[in-house]
Amino acid sequence: MWKKLMIGGLVTIVVLYILFEIGYFATSSPHFCAKCHEVSKYVTSWESSVHSNVTCLECHQPQGELGKFHAKARGLNYVFQHFSGDYTIPTRAIVSDQECLTCHLGDNKSFPEAIRLKNTKAINHYKTIKESQSCLECHRDTGHDIDIYLTTDLESAKPSS
Incomplete structure (x- = not known):
């Protein structure tokens, strides 16, 4: 009896996980x-x-x-x-800074062409990371422009329906 419940429970968990992964993949594009x-x-x-x-x-x-x-x-x-x-x-x-670092330190094998962090005279990335400074302090609009919906008078902050 317990063996059937354990196997049934395990099969249920595996099936639910597979369904979740299918749904995750289907709903993860930017568009x-x-x-x-x-x-x-x-x-x-x-x-x-x-x-x-x-x-x-x-x-x-x-x-x-x-x-x-x-x-x-x-x-x-x-x-x-x-x-x-x-x-x-x-x-x-x-x-998360971890997401930036995973790619730009070369740990994410999905993006081998990602530019690797390096230290220059102007920027010491080692020091920045060691001091827990956020990547976003310098690279806030790298993925896309920020604050697109905001205007100086806050008009049109919310798209009209």
Whole structure:
């Protein structure tokens, strides 16, 4: 009896995980995200950036399998906000320095052409990392322009429906 329950439970977990991975893959393109997440202007900006070969989630999701669950839970929240109209632009984007470093120190084999960090007379990246200074302090608009929806008088901060 216990053996059947254990096997049944294990099969259920594996099937649910496979379904999650299929759903994750199907819903992870920038254009899919822009359908229900008010980021269409950011996607347009991203398409002409040096990071246009990197998807949203490769920068905006914590690493690992739990990071995938975290990103999709946030995504469901954005879908709810979109359809309820209860949101504020801009939403806070999550970008971890670890995501930057994984590529630019050469640890992400998916992007072997990524420019490697180096120290120059002007910038000492070793010191910057050692002092826990965020990559975004100098490279905030690298993936796409920031604050696209904002104007000096905050008019048009929220797209009209």
